[in-house]
Amino acid sequence: MDVAAFRALEPLCWRAPSAHNTQPWRLDHRAAEIRVGWDPADALPAADPTGRDLWLSLGAFVETCLVVAADAGLRVGFVPDHCAEERRVGWLRASGSRYDTPFGTAEVRGRRTHRGRFSAGPPTDAVAAADAVARAAGGAVRVVPDADRLARLLRVADRHLYADPAVVAELRSWLRLTPGHPDYHADGLTDRCLGLSRTEAAGLRAALAAYPVLRRLGLPRLLAAAAGNPLALGGAVLVLVGPSGVDDARLVGFGRVLMRVWLTLHAAGLAAHPLSQLVDAPATRDALGSVLGLPPERLLHVVRVGRPAGTAARSARRTDGAEHAGD
Numbered sequence: 001m002d003v004a005a006f007r008a009l010e011p012l013c014w015r016a017p018s019a020h021n022t023q024p025w026r027l028d029h030r031a032a033e034i035r036v037g038w039d040p041a042d043a044l045p046a047a048d049p050t051g052r053d054l055w056l057s058l059g060a061f062v063e064t065c066l067v068v069a070a071d072a073g074l075r076v077g078f079v080p081d082h083c084a085e086e087r088r089v090g091w092l093r094a095s096g097s098r099y100d101t102p103f104g105t106a107e108v109r110g111r112r113t114h115r116g117r118f119s120a121g122p123p124t125d126a127v128a129a130a131d132a133v134a135r136a137a138g139g140a141v142r143v144v145p146d147a148d149r150l151a152r153l154l155r156v157a158d159r160h161l162y163a164d165p166a167v168v169a170e171l172r173s174w175l176r177l178t179p180g181h182p183d184y185h186a187d188g189l190t191d192r193c194l195g196l197s198r199t200e201a202a203g204l205r206a207a208l209a210a211y212p213v214l215r216r217l218g219l220p221r222l223l224a225a226a227a228g229n230p231l232a233l234g235g236a237v238l239v240l241v242g243p244s245g246v247d248d249a250r251l252v253g254f255g256r257v258l259m260r261v262w263l264t265l266h267a268a269g270l271a272a273h274p275l276s277q278l279v280d281a282p283a284t285r286d287a288l289g290s291v292l293g294l295p296p297e298r299l300l301h302v303v304r305v306g307r308p309a310g311t312a313a314r315s316a317r318r319t320d321g322a323e324h325a326g327d
């Protein structure tokens with residue numbers, strides 16, 4: 001493959017989404033192929049102990065690389081070659097034809113996680129289109145029917161998240177709550193992306209700094225309550241369902257499916273707001289499984305989806321300087 005031509009496109013590939021915006025992917029350029037791996041420093045061992053979100057994020061990155069390359073006329077394919085010891089998921093290599101995708105760089109650039117208000121939920125045909133994308137890969141996209149139950153489950157999941165000091169410390173290390181943070185323009189979750197006002201961001205910073213002292217005095221409950229109820233901001237909640245027994249390599253494949261689903265939704269004028277805590281907490285994952293009549297381990301990802309009422313802030317990337325250098 002034309003490694004030099006692909007290299008020039010990489011800042012755009014970096015627009016791929018990742019949990020906590022850690023951008024865990026790493027590319028190792030060889031003469032005629034590129035190795036896709038990851039850096040464990042950008043994994044989330046506390047929040048994501050099984051690596052589910054790591055594999056999904058790496059898959060989302062691979063899909064983004066293929067879409068970007070195809071739009072530039074490059075014939076690039078992905079060859080899975082999962083090896084945990086060598087921190088490798090596979091290779092980008094020359095392919096006989098351009099990657100077949102309805103999406104291009106416009107969708108990759110335009111897609112954003114939207115944590116704010118939705119003016120409407122997803123129309124039935126958009127959900128059907130997302131489901132068709134997942135079905136083509138042996139999965140499905142299902143709508144969670146019971147909104148009241150879901151709101152209760154979300155409260156339980158948030159409490160579970162904030163009750164674990166390691167998860168909170170990890171989250172804190174990826175929060176960028178003031179523009180003065182040295183990595184504000186590079187990675188992590190900014191106050192603007194989270195839709196926090198200055199006062200809210202300052203309050204969250206103070207609460208998280210006090211967490212070790214106040215944990216036993218009920219701070220986790222308070223933090224969970226302060227997270228509010230995103231379901232009140234509109235939209236419907238969709239679940240990406242996989243087949244039984246997906247291993248890590250297949251989860252990377254489902255990360256590609258996740259990206260295709262998000263781009264499908266984006267192309268329909270919709271946006272996604274992941275609610276991973278619902279599948280992170282065993283109790284809420286089990287409950288969600290029983291609501292959907294599915295074994296809980298088949299639930300791979302949960303998102304609130306709808307038509308954005310406003311524009312979400314653009315998230316940072318480590319390559320942003322490189323992307324704008326040619327503008």
Ligand SMILES: Cc1cc2nc3c(=O)[nH]c(=O)nc-3n(C[C@H](O)[C@H](O)[C@H](O)COP(=O)(O)O)c2cc1C
Nearest residue numbers: 017018019020021053056112113274275276277315
């Ligand atoms: C596997 C995965 C899990 C995610 N989980 C959450 C989540 O639980 N809550 C949330 O607000 N965002 C979640 N996100 C969204 C990321 O935070 C977001 O993609 C990242 O900050 C980059 O922003 P962007 O999507 O606007 O480019 C998740 C993303 C991925 C790929």
